[in-house]
Structure formats: C-alpha cells, structure tokens
Amino acid sequence: MDHDAGRRPVDEHQGVARDAVLAHLRTDRRATRVLLASWLSEAAALAVERRTLSADAVAAIDLPGFDNSQMDGYAVRAADLANATPSDPVELPVGAPVPAGTQPPPLAPGTAAPVMTGAPIPDGADAVIKIEEADPPAFPEPGMAATVRFSAPVAPGTFVRRAGSDVAAGDVVVPAGTRLGPAQLGVLVAAGVSEVEVAEPPHVLLISTGSELVAAGESLGPAQLYDANGAALTAALAEVGCRVTHRVVPDDPAALRSVLAEAPDDVALVVTSGGVSAGAYEVVRQTLTDAWFGHVAVQPGGPQGLGTITLGSPTATRDVPLVAFPGNPVSVLVSFELFLRAVLAEATGAVPAHRPRGRAPLAEAIDSPEQLHQVRRGRLDADGRVEMVGGPGSHLLAHLAMATLLVHVPPGVAHLDAGDDVDYWEIR
Numbered sequence: 255m256d257h258d259a260g261r262r263p264v265d266e267h268q269g270v271a272r273d274a275v276l277a278h279l280r281t282d283r284r285a286t287r288v289l290l291a292s293w294l295s296e297a298a299a300l301a302v303e304r305r306t307l308s309a310d311a312v313a314a315i316d317l318p319g320f321d322n323s324q325m326d327g328y329a330v331r332a333a334d335l336a337n338a339t340p341s342d343p344v345e346l347p348v349g350a351p352v353p354a355g356t357q358p359p360p361l362a363p364g365t366a367a368p369v370m371t372g373a374p375i376p377d378g379a380d381a382v383i384k385i386e387e388a389d390p391p392a393f394p395e396p397g398m399a400a401t402v403r404f405s406a407p408v409a410p411g412t413f414v415r416r417a418g419s420d421v422a423a424g425d426v427v428v429p430a431g432t433r434l435g436p437a438q439l440g441v442l443v444a445a446g447v448s449e450v451e452v453a454e455p456p457h458v459l460l461i462s463t464g465s466e467l468v469a470a471g472e473s474l475g476p477a478q479l480y481d482a483n484g485a486a487l488t489a490a491l492a493e494v495g496c497r498v499t500h501r502v503v504p505d506d507p508a509a510l511r512s513v514l515a516e517a518p519d520d521v522a523l524v525v526t527s528g529g530v531s532a533g534a535y536e537v538v539r540q541t542l543t544d545a546w547f548g549h550v551a552v553q554p555g556g557p558q559g560l561g562t563i564t565l566g567s568p569t570a571t572r573d574v575p576l577v578a579f580p581g582n583p584v585s586v587l588v589s590f591e592l593f594l595r596a597v598l599a600e601a602t603g604a605v606p607a608h609r610p611r612g613r614a615p616l617a618e619a620i621d622s623p624e625q626l627h628q629v630r631r632g633r634l635d636a637d638g639r640v641e642m643v644g645g646p647g648s649h650l651l652a653h654l655a656m657a658t659l660l661v662h663v664p665p666g667v668a669h670l671d672a673g674d675d676v677d678y679w680e681i682r
C-alpha cells in the first residue's frame with residue numbers, strides 16, 4: 255500500500271534510536287562514591303538495587319575471615335586418627351569446647367575439641383569430624399572430663415572452611431559493571447567494603463503532552479482523561495535504572511518550550527508521549543522541528559519521533575537525545591519495549607537488555623496488517639499455546655495490564671491459523 259511505502263522498518267528505527275541514546279549516555283554517565291553503611295541504614299533497598307558498580311570493589315578482609323568449622327563436631331589433628339578402625343578406634347580426651355565468636359586456645363596434640371559450625375578451628379587442628387560420626391555421638395557436658403572415640407581416619411582439611419577461600423583480602427570481590435543485587439550487597443558488607451563507586455542513574459525528563467490530561471488523583475472534567483502514560487513510563491524507566499522527572503504539558507508550544515528551558519541540569523534524555531501524529535495540535539512534532547518525525551512499520555507505535563533536543567536557557571544550552579512516542583497508552587509501552595528498554599538496560603546494567611523470548615503455537619487464528627510488524631498482547635494458556643488478550647487496538651491498556659506476553663507478527667504475514675508458531679517476549 256502506498257502510504258506504507260515510506261515507513262521505516264522496525265530494526266532500522268531500533269538501530270537509530272540505540273545509536274542516538276547510547277552514544278550520549280555512554281559519555282554522560284557520572285559516578286559517585288557511596289558509603290554502604292549509610293546507604294543501607296536508610297533502607298533504600300530500591301535505590302540500592304539495580305545500581306551498577308563503576309569501579310571494582312576490593313575485599314578489605316579475607317572471606318571467611320579465619321579458618322572455621324563447616325560442621326558441629328570435633329576439631330582434631332588428622333595425624334592422631336591415622337590408625338583408627340571400627341575394631342580398633344582411637345580414643346582421645348575431650349578439650350575445651352569452641353563456641354562461635356570466641357578465639358580458642360591451640361589444640362593440644364592427642365586431644366579433640368568440640369567445635370561449633372562457624373567457630374574458629376584451634377591452631378594445630380586440621381580437620382573436623384561431625385558429631386554424628388563420633389562415639390558417643392553427643393558432646394559431653396562442658397567442664398566434665400570425657401573421652402571420645404573415632405573409628406576411621408580423616409583427611410586433613412575435612413570440614414575446614416579456609417580463610418580467604420571465598421575471596422582473599424585485596425582481591426576484587428565485585429567487579430566494575432556488576433549490577434548490585436542482594437548477593438552483591440551482602441558480600442560487599444561481609445568483605446568489609448565500606449565505600450563503593452556506582453554509576454548515577456541516567457536522569458530522564460519525561461513529558462506527557464495533551465490538553466486533555468489530568469494528573470492522577472485530581473477530578474476529571476468532560477473530555478478529560480488521566481495521565482496513564484506518565485505513570486506507565488515513569489515505572490518503565492525506573493525499572494531499567496533511570497531517575498525520572500515527569501512533567502505534563504498542554505498542546506501549547508510555549509508550555510513545552512518552557513519545560514525544556516527549565517529542565518534540570520543533569521537530564522540525559524528526553525522522552526515525550528503524544529503529539530506526534532497528523533492532528534491539528536501535535537505539540538511535539540510542531541515544536542521540536544529539528545527532530546525526525548515519521549512512521550515506523552509497526553502497529554501499535556507507528557508514529558515516532560527521534561532526534562536531538564536543546565535544553566536550558568538561551569545562555570546555557572545543552573543537547574540531549576529526544577525520543578518521542580505516540581500518545582496511545584499501548585503504543586507508548588510497546589514503543590518503549592521496542593525502541594528504548596534494551597538501550598537503557600544496556601546503559602545502566604539494571605536489568606538484562608532483552609526480555610526472555612519464546613515461540614509457541616497460537617491458540618486461535620489472528621489477522622495482521624501485512625505491511626506492518628504487529629505487536630499483540632497475549633498469554634500462555636494451560637496447554638502452553640499463545641492466546642490473545644484483547645484486540646490489536648492501541649487504547650486497550652487494561653488488556654495489556656492483564657497480558658504476560660508481547661506477541662510478534664512480522665511484516666509479510668496477513669493471517670496466522672491456530673497452531674501456527676509465533677514469537678513472543680515475556681513482559682512479566
């Protein structure tokens with residue numbers, strides 16, 4: 255069809271968006287040093303997670319910090335048990351017990367010391383025998399003279415967790431570029447790291463455009479609607495590790511210009527929703543005339559804008575990338591999935607760049623505009639087949655909220671039958 259001839263293929267637009275956004279973010283990322291203790295005490299779990307280390311973190315102490323026991327049992331010198339057999343067990347006097355958190359005296363040759371899991375191995379001991387394998391298989395009352403028998407030799411090192419066997423002091427414990435999650439934060443604290451260097455999250459100025467928009471919680475007048483895109487994109491951007499400043503502007507070029515002029519200094523990317531198609535009041539397209547505006551061969555998410563935008567006052571301007579999405583709420587989120595999510599995830603390291611992908615047979619027949627890449631919303635049924643959640647309409651946000659898959663029907667395909675395979679991305 256003629257009007258589809260000028261549409262930019264999806265992969266081409268993905269490439270252009272990636273180059274524009276990533277090039278800027280790569281040069282713009284700032285690093286900051288944070289004290290782990292204050293960070294954690296603020297219980298800022300959300301702020302901490304998904305940050306990426308921008309410099310190697312080096313262990314301040316060995317981990318484990320000292321040789322310790324892996325089991326509740328007896329610390330022994332392996333050489334003392336070399337000749338132990340079931341018929342001729344070795345009997346040793348029991349020394350003082352070693353509870354966790356205490357430094358034991360050296361183990362006298364020819365004795366066995368009760369040692370608890372995690373407690374230090376006494377100097378001189380080189381193996382631990384589990385209490386269940388001792389005779390008797392229970393510890394004597396502390397302070398009571400007792401002996402214990404062992405009916406087999408033990409290899410040196412058995413059940414001894416060596417100091418530094420997880421990470422040694424001075425070694426890199428979490429390398430630069432690693433996303434901080436529970437295990438990374440845990441080991442940083444365990445290894446005595448007090449301060450880490452993390453990349454600042456990219457600051458995104460998100461602008462919802464539309465004179466019909468009303469902020470969440472306010473009362474709605476005739477022909478008005480709530481700013482769903484602001485909420486949806488704020489969450490989507492935060493999920494990929496961005497900090498968001500959100501503004502709503504009416505379809506008024508002066509209002510949009512003033513938000514851009516007053517943008518915070520460290521904004522690294524501007525994302526807009528609405529105002530890009532063919533209407534009479536397309537504030538984004540009509541105001542940001544240096545950017546590219548056109549159609550991508552995708553539905554939803556066809557009308558798109560991309561370019562560079564000048565922020566700040568006339569005396570202190572700076573250029574940042576602009577990504578302009580169409581206003582329909584499903585178009586906004588599908589556009590984000592196709593053109594921005596992977597790019598930002600790659601820049602921040604906050605989440606894997608790609609959604610988990612799969613391929614499965616359709617539960618039902620579907621039609622698709624043949625010239626376009628169609629993105630439908632779906633879920634897997636009980637038999638592992640892909641069923642649609644709602645129709646293709648780009649206003650069906652409640653259906654998207656119930657879906658678990660984005661279902662891809664490539665260009666060149668006008669119809670698929672039940673049982674035909676489709677590709678999907680898992681979106682939750």
Ligand SMILES: Nc1nc2c(c(=O)[nH]1)N[C@H]1C(S)=C(S)[C@@H](COP(=O)(O)OP(=O)(O)OC[C@H]3O[C@@H](n4cnc5c(N)ncnc54)[C@H](O)[C@@H]3O)O[C@H]1N2
Nearest residue numbers: 462464481482483484528529530531532556580581582585
């Ligand atoms: N003559 C044509 N009309 C349209 C075309 C076209 O090619 N020729 N494209 C259609 C497609 S496809 C889309 S998508 C939309 C894109 O339009 P805009 O980006 O200009 O978006 P708006 O007109 O501002 O809004 C579209 C729709 O979305 C609602 N909206 C906008 N912002 C929000 C928000 N923040 N939260 C919730 N809902 C929002 C808005 O009220 C409209 O219903 O254009 C088609 N038209």
Ligand code: MOO
Nearest residue numbers: 554555556585648
């Ligand atoms: O491209 Mo629009 O996003 O189909 O509704």
